[in-house]
Amino acid sequence: MIEKFQYYLDERLARKTQADKEEAKSLMRKAVQRLEYIKKPHYNSRKDFDWNKIVALIYSKEAKQLAEELLAQRRKEQNKNVR
Numbered sequence: 001m002i003e004k005f006q007y008y009l010d011e012r013l014a015r016k017t018q019a020d021k022e023e024a025k026s027l028m029r030k031a032v033q034r035l036e037y038i039k040k041p042h043y044n045s046r047k048d049f050d051w052n053k054i055v056a057l058i059y060s061k062e063a064k065q066l067a068e069e070l071l072a073q074r075r076k077e078q079n080k081n082v083r
Contacts, residue, residue, distance in 0.1 A: 008014040008027060051074070055067045 005014070005024075014023065014027060051071045055064060055071060
């Protein structure tokens with residue numbers, strides 16, 4: 001058995017009875033779709049969305065610093081995905 005398939009058995013998303021190629025293909029398609037979905041960043045989706053305004057609205061120094069770090073990380077990820 002494929003080692004990674006054990007997850008589906010453990011989560012009771014599949015049963016270990018007899019080989020069902022169509023069920024296996026369906027699970028693989030769903031897994032690939034999910035991976036594609038989570039790989040894509042879903043922030044900054046609107047053109048007029050301004051992260052700097054969001055950061056400016058945060059009052060505590062620690063929270064503001066964290067928000068700035070997360071914003072820098074997002075921008076870095078975006079630049080990596082553009083290349």
